[in-house]
Amino acid sequence: MDDSSDIARLIALMARVPGLGPRSARRAVLHLVKKRSQLMVPLGNAMQAVAQSARECLNCGNISTHDICPICADTARANGQICVVEDIDDLWAMERTGAFKGRYHVLGGTLSAIDAIGPEELRIPRLVDRVTTENITEVILALGATIDGQTTAHYIADHLSGIIVSTLAQGVPIGGELDYLDDGTIGAALRARRQL
């Protein structure tokens, strides 16, 4: 590195992007510098645009460029089903399968005694509200097959009544995270969901 602080600063910031470390950040920045007009300028612009426009859906916690995300705003998806996921990448993974036609609720994590994460941190009260206000008949819990994920699933099931509460049953490996599964496995797990 020379004393070009702009470049050194860009490398330091890139090294904080998940999936990149100090070495890969250097390689990435070198590539970006070589592809200034084709890649670095559009990428910088896209980051500015998303930083300006991205927001959490006030209803479900999904991220989009609207206060109410396109999924919540889509009346065709008001089919009485809410799929509860831990995080947005799980929502994206579920959407890629095309297997689910209802709406989502993004918890933002799982209950965790160790990390002191309780129901209020996880939009669980908001989920309970939505079940009544949106005429929900079924809540599908698409949480990871981890101890915290299953604890969270049972906590939610205990706090919902008068509706079907189901969970992805088949294909989610023990300890596995949803986002790492292939689309077919997620689809199969959805179809074979069992009622809690």
Added chain:
Amino acid sequence: MDDSSDIARLIALMARVPGLGPRSARRAVLHLVKKRSQLMVPLGNAMQAVAQSARECLNCGNISTHDICPICADTARANGQICVVEDIDDLWAMERTGAFKGRYHVLGGTLSAIDAIGPEELRIPRLVDRVTTENITEVILALGATIDGQTTAHYIADHLSGIIVSTLAQGVPIGGELDYLDDGTIGAALRARRQL
């Protein structure tokens, strides 16, 4: 993904960054969206700044924010030595060792019959010019221990006369790229360089 085209476009661009693929680009963008003010805005700004300011040194091919890079502009480094590297990441790797006090010449690749890369594509004529105009007494060839790297080294040695032409001798593994070596290995290879 929803229909938020800004976010989809950012993911597509991130997937083109070396070291990231489609899956890691989604995870990276999700992280950036969550860290908008702490990471995404500074990163977008840094990319804009570097895209505006970064340029190749007219003398050596290094990248900096000046037409003549700080290394070429530093009179303390006019010690009569030029270290020839294939690419800028090799220059960075060499600089991290702190073992070399002279100047650099970035070829931008190696001679390659298959890829039809000849001396003109590699700033070799410019290197020959510099040897005379900068009162160079030694050219150190820090090229990869690949067939193309060694072909290039011998081509350069054949076109320089009246000066010492040396090469990194010890520690560079066969088929290895300089940027993957640890700093100590590079430093040892530099100290044990042998004259061609």
